[in-house]
Amino acid sequence: MMILSVDELRVAAAVIGAGLPTVLDVFATDDLGADAAAARSLVARELATPGADEPLAIELGASLADAVDPLRMPASVHELELDTSLGARLRCAEVRDAAGQLRVLRERSHDIWSLDDVAVISEALAAARPVATGTGAVVELGLAEHAKLDELLADKRYDDVNRLLGERGLFLAEALTDPARTLGRFSFACPVDDDGIALERIAWVSAACGTWVVQDADPDSELAVTTFTPVEPADLVAEIDTMAEAASA
Incomplete structure (x- = not known):
């Protein structure tokens, strides 16, 4: 499992030319300062290395590249957004590429997301x-x-x-x-x-x-x-x- 801030996730996806599931649209921003800070954070965490125009240009490390690669050309996307009676808004997205690689993005808190390969939504609906x-x-x-x-x-x-x-x-x-x-x-x-x-x-x-x-x-x-x-x-x-x-x- 990999834990990323939403800014780190957005920057990592942009580096490989991938889009993010629509459930993350609420976090879209044109703030170059936030992107630069996220890029520096990925470098500091040793998940990426500086590019030619650091900090805006970075190269993803192997683990991060593998984590976000299925987002590049998804064959299917499942998304779930729930406003709970407890006042929390929960978001989750399952992305599967043509090769069958699954990546599950789960919102852990307002700014923190995890990336893993444990399906939730698709398996539950398949059993419905x-x-x-x-x-x-x-x-x-x-x-x-x-x-x-x-x-x-x-x-x-x-x-x-x-x-x-x-x-x-x-x-x-x-x-x-x-x-x-x-x-x-x-x-x-x-x-x-x-x-x-x-x-x-x-x-x-x-x-x-x-x-x-x-x-x-x-x-x-x-x-x-x-x-x-x-x-x-x-x-x-x-x-x-x-x-x-x-x-x-």
Whole structure:
């Protein structure tokens, strides 16, 4: 396992021409001073060596280069962001390249991330199974409906959420408005062709109403719908709870 500050992680990725998962977008900055300080820190920690224009130019050491290499050309990315009832925001990303190398980035605190190869999100979702139909049946929303749902949720207009979903989405409405637990956002991106078209899924987690996997269809399609499928949470919820407890410690 390697521990890096978010600035060190950003600089290391930039050196090899790699991007960072979108879950790290919140940390994006154009602060050259922060980048220079991060570069000097990597050199001081012997994770990199000075380049020709030190401190802005560095060469990554073997261990750091190996840690961030899967970020260079990812074949798939799983991301999880959760606002917990404890007030902590937890972020995690799993990146796998075409050769099968896995790198897991976990936020340990606001500025500290770990890089290792122990999968959490992908394995938990692979074990998830749809629940029986009934009040927890699959719910489909068109793009306009989904956009409206996002707007209502952002404004915390939960009564309007229930009206929008109606009887067909009563179980989903409960999951999205349950005050017992803050909802988490999960996304999955996997390039499917040279144009970089990606499939995205979001899972909303609610302690009372289970886990929903949300699959967004091709946004360029006029017939695109968003499918909400209730699933057995497998180990995903337990892992989220563990992450929340660690963040609050």
